Amino acid sequence: MSNGNMNLTLKVWRQQDSKTAGKFVTYKAEHISPDMSFLEMLDVVNESIMLKGEEPIYFDHDCREGICGMCSLYINGRPHGPKRAITTCQLHMRSFKDGQTITIEPWRAAAFPVIKDLAVDRSAFDRIQQAGGYISINTGGVPDANEIPIPKVIADEAFNSATCIGCGACVAACKNASAMLFVSAKVSQLGMLPQGQTERYSRVQSMVAQMDEEGFGNCTNTGACEAECPKEITLTNIARMNNDFFSAKFFREAHANDIAE
Amino acid sequence: MSEFKQTFNSSLGKKLIMALTGLFLCTFLIVHLSGNLSLFNHDHGYAFNAYANFMTHFPPIRVVSYLLYLSIIVHSVYALILTINNRKARPVSYASGNDSPQSWSAKNMGILGSILLVFIVIHMKDFWFKYHQEDFSENAEYVIPYKEYKKDLVSGELLSARDLPPGKYNYAVFTEGNVETMIAKDLYQTVEIAFKQWWYVLFYVVALGALSFHLLHGFQSSFRTLGWVHRRYNGIIYQIGVWLFAIIIPLGFAAMPVVYYLTR
Numbered sequence: 238m239s240n241g242n243m244n245l246t247l248k249v250w251r252q253q254d255s256k257t258a259g260k261f262v263t264y265k266a267e268h269i270s271p272d273m274s275f276l277e278m279l280d281v282v283n284e285s286i287m288l289k290g291e292e293p294i295y296f297d298h299d300c301r302e303g304i305c306g307m308c309s310l311y312i313n314g315r316p317h318g319p320k321r322a323i324t325t326c327q328l329h330m331r332s333f334k335d336g337q338t339i340t341i342e343p344w345r346a347a348a349f350p351v352i353k354d355l356a357v358d359r360s361a362f363d364r365i366q367q368a369g370g371y372i373s374i375n376t377g378g379v380p381d382a383n384e385i386p387i388p389k390v391i392a393d394e395a396f397n398s399a400t401c402i403g404c405g406a407c408v409a410a411c412k413n414a415s416a417m418l419f420v421s422a423k424v425s426q427l428g429m430l431p432q433g434q435t436e437r438y439s440r441v442q443s444m445v446a447q448m449d450e451e452g453f454g455n456c457t458n459t460g461a462c463e464a465e466c467p468k469e470i471t472l473t474n475i476a477r478m479n480n481d482f483f484s485a486k487f488f489r490e491a492h493a494n495d496i497a498e
Numbered sequence: 499m500s501e502f503k504q505t506f507n508s509s510l511g512k513k514l515i516m517a518l519t520g521l522f523l524c525t526f527l528i529v530h531l532s533g534n535l536s537l538f539n540h541d542h543g544y545a546f547n548a549y550a551n552f553m554t555h556f557p558p559i560r561v562v563s564y565l566l567y568l569s570i571i572v573h574s575v576y577a578l579i580l581t582i583n584n585r586k587a588r589p590v591s592y593a594s595g596n597d598s599p600q601s602w603s604a605k606n607m608g609i610l611g612s613i614l615l616v617f618i619v620i621h622m623k624d625f626w627f628k629y630h631q632e633d634f635s636e637n638a639e640y641v642i643p644y645k646e647y648k649k650d651l652v653s654g655e656l657l658s659a660r661d662l663p664p665g666k667y668n669y670a671v672f673t674e675g676n677v678e679t680m681i682a683k684d685l686y687q688t689v690e691i692a693f694k695q696w697w698y699v700l701f702y703v704v705a706l707g708a709l710s711f712h713l714l715h716g717f718q719s720s721f722r723t724l725g726w727v728h729r730r731y732n733g734i735i736y737q738i739g740v741w742l743f744a745i746i747i748p749l750g751f752a753a754m755p756v757v758y759y760l761t762r
Contacts, residue, residue, distance in 0.1 A: 314597035340594040413584035454587030461598035480725030
C-alpha cells in the first residue's frame, strides 16, 4: 500500500470521549511517500492500527480539497501544520523531514469539546451563524442579476470575508481561544453588501452575544489567527466588526437595531 | 440586564474599557514626560519643583489625576478579568506549544503589564507618596525638605538656591523688585538621591523596556478594538505607536535615571 521512504514518529492525542481524560500515544509511520497528504499519511497509519485489531485514530475530514473546512489538527504547535494558507488536507509530507517526530493534537478550546481523539465539536460556530449570520429575504421571482449595483472593491472585500470555511484554526491558534476572526468574517461578508444592510446592526449584536455565550476567549489583536487562517482572512474584519458593534450600541437608536428576544 | 450593563459585560465591551483606559494612560505619558524634561535643566531643580507643585495643586489637574488613578486600577482589574476568562476558554493547553507567527509583545502583554504595575506602585511610593506627606513632626519618616530659589526676572538668571532648615513651610512665590523668590518642596533632591543607586536605575530601565513593548502592541491594538478601520490612518496610527510610544517616550524616561546616574 505504502511505498515511500519516509519514517516518522507520531505523538497522537487519543481520547475516548469528551468525558474521559485523554493522553498521547506514540505511533510509527513507516514507508511514507513525501507526495502524500497529511491525511493520507494518517490513513496509512490507521490501516496498520486496524490490522492490529485496535481502534483507528479519529480525525475530521471531508472534501480533501481545502474548501470544506472539515479537517483540523494542531500539528507541531500550529493549526493545519507548518505551511501558510492551507488546510491539513493540502499539507504534504514533503513539508516534514525524514525521521521527524510530529505531535498531533485536537483544537484546544472550551467551546470546542473533543468528540473523540482529534475530532472536536465545532457546532458552537453553527450556533453563532444561526444567531444572525444570514440575510432574510422574501421568496419570489428570481431577481435580475446586477439589479443592485455593488462597487467592485466592496464586492471583492465581502468575497474575501466570505471565503472563511469555518474550520476553527483561528480559535485553535489564538492564545485566548477567541473566535473573533471567524465571527468578524461572517459579520463582514453580509454587513458590507447592500442586501445585508437591513439586519446589519442587529446581526452583529446577536452574533457577538452568541460568541460570548459559547465561552470563547477575548481578542487581543495578537494576529496568530490571521497568520494561520487557511483562507487568509484579515484582522481588518475584527476592527470592522468592533466598529459595527459599538456603532449599534452607542450611536444608533435602540429600536432600529434591537435584538429579537 | 440593562442595555448598558449588557454592552460592558460583553467581550467587546470589556476590551473597549481596556482600550479607552489604556489610551488615556498613554496621553498622560506625554504630559509626564514633557514635564519631567525639566530635570535636564541645570537649575538646581527650580523648574522641576515648580512643575511638581503645579501638577499637585492646580485644581483641573487634580481632577484629571483622580481619573488617572482610576484608569490604572480599572485597566489592571479588567486585564485580570479578561486573562482569567481567556484561561477558561482553553482549559487544556497544547503540549506542542504555540509556534504561530504572532507579535511577541502582544503575546506577553500580561507579563509586561504586571511589570509596569509593580513599577507604578514603587514609583508612586517613592515620589508621589513622599511628596504628598504633610507630616512635619520630628520623627516623620518621609519629609521632603523645602528649598528657596531667587531668580532675576530681568535676566532670567537663577541667583541662588538654598536648602531651608527643617520646618513647616508652604509653597510661595513672591517678587521684590526684579527678584522673584520661590519656596517649594524639593522633590528634585529626592530624584537625585534615588537615581544614585545603580539597582534603582536598572529597575527603571527594565520597567521602561516593558513599557516600550507594552505600548508597541497596546497603542495600535486599542484603535483596532475601538473599530478604527481606515486604510489612510492605520499606517499613521502604527507609526505613532512605534515611534512616539514605543521608542521616544520610553527612551526619554529611561534617559533620566541613566543620565543622573552617570553624571552624579
